[in-house]
Amino acid sequence: MTVEMVSVTIDGVTVQVPKGSNVIEAAERAGVVVPHYCYHPSLPSPAVCRMCLVEVEKAPKLLPACVTQVTEGQVVHVHSEKAIKARAGVLEFLLINHPLDCPICDQSGECELQDFQFQEGQQKTRFTDFAKRYNPVEDFGHDILYVPNRCILCTRCVRFMGSVAEEPVLEVYERGDRAYIGLDQSQRLDHEWAGNVVDLCPVGSLLSKDFLHKARVWDLDKAASICPGCTQGCNMTIDTRDEVVVRLRPRPNLEVNRHFICDTGRADYRWMNRGDRVEAPLVLDSDRIRATDWDLALDRLAVLAAEAGPVVVLAGGRASCESLGWTMRLVAGRSVVAAMQVPQGEEVPLAAVPNLALRADRAANLHGARLLGYRADWSSAMGEVAAASLVIVLDAELTDADAALVAAAPQVIQLATVTDPRLHDAQLVLPITSMAEEQGVYVNRDLRAQRYLPARSAPGMARPAWWVASQGWALGAEGRSAPATAAEAFAALDAFDGLSYRDLGLTGRVLATATAGVAS
């Protein structure tokens, strides 16, 4: 499909953009940010904030860049005197009723009102001696507070619920400067995807109760990650404050999740902060568990892995491709049955976005696991446990019944983030990192391989499971050398046809030969 391109000049920079683009998108391509509030790339544009007014040559009036389509030869001045003056006027209007309570506002530091005010606004207000509009804070839903005093009525939240979630529970109520965002009397803002209105809100008007007053955003460290909650593989950012994960937010990826994540994924981070982690390798010596160093533990691992007899590998749904692949290689040559644990839930789509839903399969790397030979379903793998001479538990959360079966196996190796007291006779408990502490690759349901990066440091001596497995593998025979980095660990996996971390970038890549190139 060929896309017709038009040539436009924005602040002196000429760019080619697809016909039908709007000026704000074309400006972005030219490296010019047009200040805006109501415009959002994942929402319809109502052109109401009037912040993106720009001067277009031959147009009698300033035009809103968010709804003005580019035309061939168009010349746009974003930073002309006239346009800057108009936007300064809009900013002044937006601020007259804004409380300026930035010191106690969660949005402060990532607030578009602050940003554009510092960039283009006036130093002093002329709105003196009048009281500001006041409305009390409202509780909109299970995680959302509405602070109407800070609201600039950009209506992004209204449009998200109406046009994207297709559950139009929010609307502008009243007229004039009495207007506010109101929730339908009989409704709560508890849609599975409703939390996105907090991210969409350009100011501190819609707040997450979970994040309320938890941290100042300029103190946060951010890591690009992938939501481990289901097979959708939404791109997200893990925000940490001093090594503590404080919130998860969507990271834009137009191919996967646009600008959104579901509330289930958003809320599921407390396990990342668990304090009861395994911090040192534990070995079983004469019925006594003792902590040891990696040298001894890896020697034991190599010995156990090299023995004969059938093996069952039980993996949790958050295990990376690197960990899954190297665990398989560790026991290569033996009869192996491997399965990934896939908790089931209800599928909840985001109505207006094609191919985006909270999926029923609640394991991020189910499809990566399939590529790497984890084929059997969980119950049939459990059925093999009784006959197995070695069971490797890769950070799976076992039911009591499953744990009893595994405990009865002759040899058990746990690669674990937390100890399982029901498996106290395990020969080895090897401390591994959680997905928040390592880098790795998940493959989502569309066979898109996506990287995630570490957000916090690993506790104690914990190492990524691929490192543990590959070190054990290297000790198993002469001449083997273990990968030194995650990138090498990934590149060594046959299932990915020589793809590298660099190829994947931070938005991932759909595997071309994924179905054909499965390594068994």
Added chain:
Amino acid sequence: MGYPYPSHPKETPVLSKHFGEVEARTFDGWVARGGYEALKKALAMTPEEIVAEVKASGLRGRGGAGFPTGMKWSFMPKDDGKPHYLCCNADESEPGTFKDREIIRWTPHALIEGCAIGCLGIRAETCYIYIRGEFTEPWHILVAAVAEAYAKGALGENAFGSGRRIDIVVHRGAGAYICGEETALMNSIEGRRGNPRVKPPFPAVAGLFGMPTTINNVETLAAVPVILTRGSAWYAGLSLSSPKSTGSKLFSVCGHVQRPGTYEITMGLPMRELIYDMCGGMLPGRTLKAVIPGGSSVPIMNAADIEDCPMDYEGIVAHGSMLGSGGMIVMDDTTDMVYQVMRLARFYADESCAQCTNCREGTAWTTKILERILAGEGKPTDLDLLLSLADNMTGKTICVLSDSCAVPVVSGLQKFRGEFEAYLSGATAPVTAGV
């Protein structure tokens, strides 16, 4: 006729000819007065012929903008396979304007007939008449007249046995001024919040329910039957001044004149004659101070401006204002212009739909400053501030409500700045009651 007063010799009663005649409200009474002949004629014409006739008459939109009606109709697509809609804007809410109300009250069938012809002209089968919610009596009359027109076969699936379908739906507004803005009106009919839409797309491309739509004022549509029966040449000849302003025009005159009312004049009649002859001039012992000639959204004129001013689209513009909706507010020397400007600003602040930042905040802020000046608490910088805000509110929003709020402020300050300064200096005593 300068309803409710007897007709003045200088009037040109075309649309208002039957104002005051109760029988004209009925179907038979309307037919007895020559009604529905135009519709029957139109049913035998092609859409192109109807549009050509209206174009030739020079009829321009009577709602305020003055856009040529025939040209507007010709923008409607042909053979596009989509349903077309006609909207009649009967949401007459502009302060000072009450001419459409009189048309609906006295000659509802003139409007119905005009709507039906309009439908034929733009290839529509359905016309929505969006009537202002506060128009209780006109609404009852209009609904009854539409029902009678259906009963007599003028409307419905087989209008006058022609085999053509013409439906009219009367939709009652809920009291928002902004719903008189054409795209807000369409949103309101669709059941949405009455917010103006961004243009483009224009209504002729995607209007009501996303379909090609034409929207016309009551007076515009009511004039169409007369044009068809008496001919476009006759209508185009009704002009005392510019050939671009033709026909008769209703002016609703209110304020400090002897006989306020609805007057129909030939386009181009001098404004002085309307005020001093037809309306009987100012109240005894008073002199004219200011005129808002076309509804509250047009610039205020002072006594000097109205000298030699002809009442037509171009003439009023040349004298510093606009013909607008034809709602004329006449103010005499007892009028406090600061107070009047404040009341107008307050109206717009109340009615702003709250979409655009400039309008939502600007109208309210402007009102607050004007209230402060009236209360004797104005600051020396307030007048410049008002003008600066007016500049920030002009030409920067989706619709023109924001501009309309700035207009009386700017023209008021331009022409009556001394009165504002007198409040600031304390020369005028603060208004403490009734604000």
